[in-house]
Amino acid sequence: MTESQRVLRLLRQFESPNITFVSRDGSWPIVWSRAKGVRVWDADGRQYIDLTAAFGVANTGHANTRVVKAAKQQVSRLPHAMGDVHPHPLKADLARTLSQITFERWRCGRHGKTIFGNSGFEAVEAALKTAMLATGRPGVIVFEGAYHGLGYGALNVTHRDFFRAPFIKQLGGFACFAPFPSAECILNFGDSGGSHEDQIKLEKTMTVIKRIARKHSIGAVLAEPIQGRAGIRIPVRGFLSALRSWCDANDVLLILDEVYTGFGRTGAWFACEHENVVPDLICLGKALTGGFPLSACVGKADLMDAAWPDATGEAIHTSTFLGNPIGCAMALAQVEELKARGLVERSARLGNLLLRQMCTMRAPSSLLLNPRGMGLMAGLELLRRDGSPATSEAVSVLKEMLRCGYIMLAEGEASNVLSITPPLTIGAADIVRAVKAIEKALVKCAQ
Ligand SMILES: Cc1ncc(COP(=O)(O)O)c(C=O)c1O
Structure with a gap:
């Protein structure tokens, strides 16, 4: 054998x-x-x-030298600290770095504040909770084909029946699905995009969004800039900008799930940069560390401050491994490596x-x-x-x-x-x- x-x-x-x-x-x-x-x-x-x-x-790259070195040093020095109680320095350093590479780089006049998690789905759930606290409105508009993870909160906003059906009786049902306007053209390859068919698709999506918003109390729109697990579905040009404009006009938060598309995957640090769209909250995971279960929900600082009450010694959202030191050390090295090379x-x-x-x-x-x-x-x-x-x-x-x-x-x-x-x-x-x-x-x- x-x-x-x-x-x-x-x-x-x-x-x-x-x-x-x-x-x-x-x-x-x-x-x-x-x-x-x-x-x-x-x-x-x-x-x-x-x-x-x-x-x-x-x-x-697998087992990247800089990332492995950071992990090795950290694992022998401090492999675990006390998430929301007694912090460690790298959690603070990484929160600042995430702010620098997102909201500060986007020059939107704000910095970012982070909630760490372990898996990608936890970053999505932290964003959903933030939207609920900030707006008081439970409804979330998401897109057909969406994959945001399989935890019970995230499963509400993940679309595929295969994952939802066995558990449907335990789902909250706060999500409303709109069609995802996939582009017909090949982007990134000299195609001008924005064909007539593409524009019709985008209009249809926006019409459905408006219809949903008339019926439900919507606090957030949640989207993947490119749907990964749905089959690398690239939206028509103008999709993210249209969402941003609609959210602004309707006092609704825009959450972008860049768990898959983040950290250079699409040829920009984050895929929203292809359309110069700044979300209110961004969800990160996967390539954040290059191989350690750490995720992050980064939101505009004023939004996070308005949504979440000050800590009093018992956080309403935390977990045992929140902001684990090895993950933070690897993430800091990963960001350095992406920049340096x-x-x-x-x-x-x-x-x-x-x-x-x-x-x-x-x-x-x-x-x-x-x-x-x-x-x-x-x-x-x-x-x-x-x-x-x-x-x-x-x-x-x-x-x-x-x-x-x-x-x-x-x-x-x-x-x-x-x-x-x-x-x-x-x-x-x-x-x-x-x-x-x-x-x-x-x-x-x-x-
Ligand atoms: C866009 C997106 N969001 C969230 C998730 C869930 O991440 P995780 O599997 O780490 O919970 C994934 C996983 O593939 C994803 O592609």
Whole structure:
């Protein structure tokens, strides 16, 4: 028995059955043993290129030297402190850094204040609580396809039925869904965007928002600037600006969930910068640390001050590991590394190369390919000739790519969008090779 087989057998025996999918033919999954940069080694010593950055976390590369050094120093010095009671210095340093790279950089005349959490969904829940406290209005407008995490609060605003249906009886039902206006065009690639169809979609979305607001007491609009798990869905140009204007006119808060899109993923520090839109609250996670469960909800200081009462010794929102020192040390190093190596700009540059390569792919005759992306957040939608999602083909491509040494994921409700979100440190040659490998895998799998 190989080491991978041993591990998977243990998981089958001792892990809850709904977590790790293990295919009968042994083609999925691999067992990760170590990783460096864009490369991953499995428990049997095989090497892979990671085209996922492990769910968009490893933006500075796996086991980044600066980040690892910071973690090592912190783990031996102080691995844990007392979240909302006795703080540690790095929590303060990181809160200031997050303010500097968001609201202060955006020059909106304000600084930011942070609520730390552990997972991305907790950052979303902190934002929802802030909106409730600030406005007194419980309703939240969210978008079809949205993924904001699976905790009970966040599940209310996550759209996909697959996740919600088993628990629907315990959900609060404060969310109202509007259509997400996906762009038809390929952004980032010389397309002017803003086609007539795009404008009609945006108008439809805004009409639904207005209709919802007439019926419900709405305190916030919550959106992903690009829907990641829904299949790398890029909205039409002007979407975020339209939301900002509507929120301003209606005294409603704009919450942007940049858990996936943050920290350079889309070729800007944060995706809202592509439209120069400043949210009231921004949710961060994933690449914040490069590999430690830490998240943050950063809000405009005056909003946070108005929403949350001063602490009296018993915080109304906290958790045991709030602002964990190892996570804070890693996040500070991660931000330094992104800056020092110009990785945000690199994401924009290599994203263009990636999209260009994807656009030159030749589709097998049975499939239509729909490539799209911003920075190093790209998706390749696979459709059959009748327009239906090519789910089984996408799954076969994932397995074939894994066999050829590439780690990939499929996103979208029908799992027919191959997502490409590698570490921002990936080289141009690796991108070109990866796209060629996908093209080959498509031919093989689309019989
Ligand atoms: C946009 C977005 N928000 C929130 C989350 C939830 O983050 P976590 O899984 O860390 O709770 C995710 C996870 O994929 C996400 O993509």
